[in-house]
Amino acid sequence: MRTRLRIETAISAYLIDQKIEPSSTWLVELPKDRSNGDYASNIAFVLARTLKKSPQAIAQDLAKALPSYFKDKAWIGIQVLPAKGFINFILPVTVCWQALQDETFAKGDEVNPERILLEYVSANPTGPLHIGHGRWAALGDSLARLLKRVGHSVETEFYVNDAGNQIDKLIASVSAIKEGRPVPEEGYGGGYVKDLVEESDPIVALMKQQQVTLSDFRVVFNAWTREKETLHETGLVQKAIDQLTLKGITYSEKGALFFRSTDRGDDKDRVLIKSTGELTYFAADIAYHQQKALRGYDRLINIWGADHHGYITRVKAGIKALVGEKPEFEVLLGQLVTLLREGVEVRMSKRTGDMVSLQEVIDEIGTDAARFFLVIKNADTHLDFDLELAKKQSNDNPVFYVQYAHARICSILRKSETKPLVHVHLELHPTELKLLKFLLSFEDEVILAASRREPHRIANYLIELATHFHSFYHDCKVNVDDQVVAQNRLAICLSVKRILAEGLELLGISAPESM
RNA sequence: GCGCCUGUAGCUCAGUUGGAUAGAGCAACGGCCUUCUAAGCCGUAGGCCGAACGUUCGAAUCGUUUCAGGCGCACCA
Numbered sequence: 001m002r003t004r005l006r007i008e009t010a011i012s013a014y015l016i017d018q019k020i021e022p023s024s025t026w027l028v029e030l031p032k033d034r035s036n037g038d039y040a041s042n043i044a045f046v047l048a049r050t051l052k053k054s055p056q057a058i059a060q061d062l063a064k065a066l067p068s069y070f071k072d073k074a075w076i077g078i079q080v081l082p083a084k085g086f087i088n089f090i091l092p093v094t095v096c097w098q099a100l101q102d103e104t105f106a107k108g109d110e111v112n113p114e115r116i117l118l119e120y121v122s123a124n125p126t127g128p129l130h131i132g133h134g135r136w137a138a139l140g141d142s143l144a145r146l147l148k149r150v151g152h153s154v155e156t157e158f159y160v161n162d163a164g165n166q167i168d169k170l171i172a173s174v175s176a177i178k179e180g181r182p183v184p185e186e187g188y189g190g191g192y193v194k195d196l197v198e199e200s201d202p203i204v205a206l207m208k209q210q211q212v213t214l215s216d217f218r219v220v221f222n223a224w225t226r227e228k229e230t231l232h233e234t235g236l237v238q239k240a241i242d243q244l245t246l247k248g249i250t251y252s253e254k255g256a257l258f259f260r261s262t263d264r265g266d267d268k269d270r271v272l273i274k275s276t277g278e279l280t281y282f283a284a285d286i287a288y289h290q291q292k293a294l295r296g297y298d299r300l301i302n303i304w305g306a307d308h309h310g311y312i313t314r315v316k317a318g319i320k321a322l323v324g325e326k327p328e329f330e331v332l333l334g335q336l337v338t339l340l341r342e343g344v345e346v347r348m349s350k351r352t353g354d355m356v357s358l359q360e361v362i363d364e365i366g367t368d369a370a371r372f373f374l375v376i377k378n379a380d381t382h383l384d385f386d387l388e389l390a391k392k393q394s395n396d397n398p399v400f401y402v403q404y405a406h407a408r409i410c411s412i413l414r415k416s417e418t419k420p421l422v423h424v425h426l427e428l429h430p431t432e433l434k435l436l437k438f439l440l441s442f443e444d445e446v447i448l449a450a451s452r453r454e455p456h457r458i459a460n461y462l463i464e465l466a467t468h469f470h471s472f473y474h475d476c477k478v479n480v481d482d483q484v485v486a487q488n489r490l491a492i493c494l495s496v497k498r499i500l501a502e503g504l505e506l507l508g509i510s511a512p513e514s515m
Numbered sequence: 516g517c518g519c520c521u522g523u524a525g526c527u528c529a530g531u532u533g534g535a536u537a538g539a540g541c542a543a544c545g546g547c548c549u550u551c552u553a554a555g556c557c558g559u560a561g562g563c564c565g566a567a568c569g570u571u572c573g574a575a576u577c578g579u580u581u582c583a584g585g586c587g588c589a590c591c592a
Contacts, residue, residue, distance in 0.1 A: 025532090033535075042534065048572080055572080084535050085572095124592075166592060256590050267517085267588080274590040281592055309519055310587050335520060336586070377528070380520055382585055384527085395554060398540070404554050412551050452532095460529060463539080474547095474556045515554065 002109065003099050004028050004444060007039055007089055010069035014062070023050050028089075030441050037081065037088030038096075038437050044085050055085030062087055074098060093428060096440045100495050106443040106502075110151035110450070117292055118144050120303035121214070122159040125206040126170045128192055128357040129213050131339045131374075131385055132305060137358075138374040138508070139334060140303050141219040142455035145506045150450040155222045155297075159288060162203050163228040164281060174202050190355070213359045217367055218508045231287050237279055240287035240322060241272050249321055259286075264317035286318030293323040301453075303332045332453055334379040340386040356387070365390045368509045372399035375507055376459040398463050399509060402500065405466035407515040408473060409497040416479050418486050428488075431475040435468045436492060442499050446506075455507065462503045469496050 007028045015022065024046055031040040044059035051058060059082035066080045066087070077092035099105060120140030123133050140156065147154045161167070173187035178197045183189040199205040207224070214220070231237050241257065244250045249260045255275035259282075262269050272283040292300055300319075304311070312331050319329050339346045339356055346356050361370055364387065373390055376398065377383055394400065428436065442461065449457040478489040501511040 027532090031535080032530075032538090036535070040535085045534070045572085086535060088535095126592095161592075164592070254590080258590090271590045276590075278590085280590070306520065306586050308587080308592095312519095333519075333586095338585095381528080382521065389527090393541080396541075397554090400554055401540090404552080408552060408555085415551050456529085460539085463529095467539085470555055471557090473551080477551065479551050515552075 002443070003091070003095070003440060004039060006070070006072075006075070007041070010066055011041060011043055011062075013069050014066060020047065020050065022046050030444055031086075031088065034434070034437065034441075036083065036086070037079075038091045038440065039089040041087045041089070042085075044082070044087060048085075056082070059083070059085050059087050091437075091440075093433070093436065096436050099443070100436075100439055106446045106499075107149060108151035109443070109447050113151045113153065114298035115153045115296065116147060116299045116301060117155050117157060117295070117297045118147070118301045118303070119157045119159055119292070121219075122161070123210060124161045124166055125203045125210065126166050126188060127190060127206065128355075128359060129210050130355055130358055131361055132337045134217065134358040134361065134370065135334055135337050135374045135379075135383065136303050136305070137214060137217055137219045138371045139332075139379055139455060141217075142371075142375055142458070142507050143301075143303075143332075143450075143453055145508065146446065146450040146455055146458070149506060150447060152450075156220075157223045157225055157292075158221045160207060160224055160226045161281070162207075162226050163232055163284070167203060170202065209359075213357070213362070216362050217358065217371065225288070227284055227288070230291070231284055232279075236291060237284050237287040240290050241279075241283060244272070244318075244321060247321065259314075259318065259321075261314045261317040264313075264320055266313045266317050270314050282314065282318070285315055286322060289315060289319045289329070290322045293319060293327045297327050299328040299330060301330045301332065303334060306333050306335045309333055332379065335382040337374075337383045337385050340384055340389075342388045343386065346387075361385075361387065365394060368403070369394055369397055369399050371508055372397070372459060375455050378454065378456050398459075400515070402462045402466045402504065403510070403512050404515055405469045406497060406500045406504070406511045407513060409469070409493045409500070410513040412478050412493055413490070413497075416486070416490055418479075418483060418490055429472075429476050431468075431472050432489070432492060435472045435496065438465060438468045439495055439499055442503070458503055458506050462500065462507075465496070465499065465503070469500075472496075 011026075011028070022043070026041060026043040026046040028039050028041045031037055044055040044062060047053075047058050048055045063080045063082040067078055070076070070078050074094050075092065078095070079088075079090040081088045081090065118140060120136050121129070121133050123129055129137075144154050144156050169184070169186060170188050170193070173183045173189065173193055174196050176183050176187065177194055183193070196202040196205055211224075241250070244259060245257075249263065250272065251258050251260065251269075256271050257273040258269040259272050260269050270282050271280050273279055289300065312333075316329055316331075319327075339361075341356075369390060373385060374383070390397070442465075445457055445461045449455060472492075476489055478486060478493060480486050480489075504511045
């Protein structure tokens, strides 16, 4: 971002000098085709209307004038080229090099750092985690890492629904098995339920099991909040309901207590207390979010499956009613995962026990491959996860392609006897130059991925970086006799290694020294 | 019926705050290991970006309509 910021600053300075006020927003971005330049701006298109000149003519003028606005010595060689109305910027190698050397490269660039609470997975403790939870786990954990990386302060939380109907059914199923009775209808009959018979507290046992799986998946939460003890036993749910009633936004009807959520965009009012006297999950949920809000965050982010889409408006309405506009409430919806084995869908049912658990997936294909598969696709596209395919592909799985690049660099470093220099001389092989320039764009990718909450961008960036590196490896031998060249290339290798490792780290994937 | 997501190469998907000839991997075909790990590199072929209309100097990207698939629309969780 800092590099891009320099360019934006130069353009702004020019506009101020010329007393030009753009009619709408312009930007400096990575060109789609990197061979056009390192950065590009659409400013000429934007100014065309105000200046009543063609974008091409404006671009010509700007290209001539802009270089003198880069005051820093290192930037002196910058090329500013007009092209079909675009303005392309080609950075001097030294600028790229210096940016990469900076300890804080692609780190802490967020303009408005926030205190964020990210809640994800939050699976009921009624069975093992499945592949769908795996998607939220991979997504949430990577997102947390990304948000931290750009400078937010992030805490992660797993909300444990250890109260309510489903829990009662599970307990009933366990005792039924224990006493040799058949599992009640609508109960849980999966194989794992039989194993719970030995446990003094089946819920805790399942929670621990989930924790082990997540830990194997390299996903660790700052907090596991248990609904029963933090919300019900403390009376906080009732308190939240009372507050709503006090505000006059509840009403009784047919023996139930309703929350007037239609006042805040919902299409029907929601029940807080059923006519049976039981509290709804919705009541507990808004109490929970109220508690989160009171802890003083700027933003609450939740990751939910698309099947909870209908829930957003009402929970948002509840939060707004209880705590106001203060903490932003943001829900990231992820589309569902279909688990396949050789193209045939594996139905996910905890009740029948007909399922493949996340633990089994991890054991079968490994955490690295599983996480990569789950995070590489945009969260809003439906994901088909084929176990056999994931296993079969494991040799040309993109994750290995990326890891291989890292391992290759480590191998080069092991074989090299020269020490890297601090700077690069200016004569670079074209492939080498492309690689260097691509490294620089990590900065922009991280910012974009974090601000749009799209970790899959990092996975795609890494694949592309690995591609650039493998080409470089092929075209440019590192350990050559010419010491200047060797040191240069070694220095580039070190940068690639660092970015690969940092990128993989953001995805919670290992960067092996050898393969 | 209403809401949200998706529809891009044979397959799996990038690209979507409008921009420069629409990209990658797999599959297919053809090259490259006496040289730092061939889990690699290079090349060829493959497209009316679901369809139609509209907004714009400019649309895969925005709007309307429509078709197809997924997921929701409880005093269930």
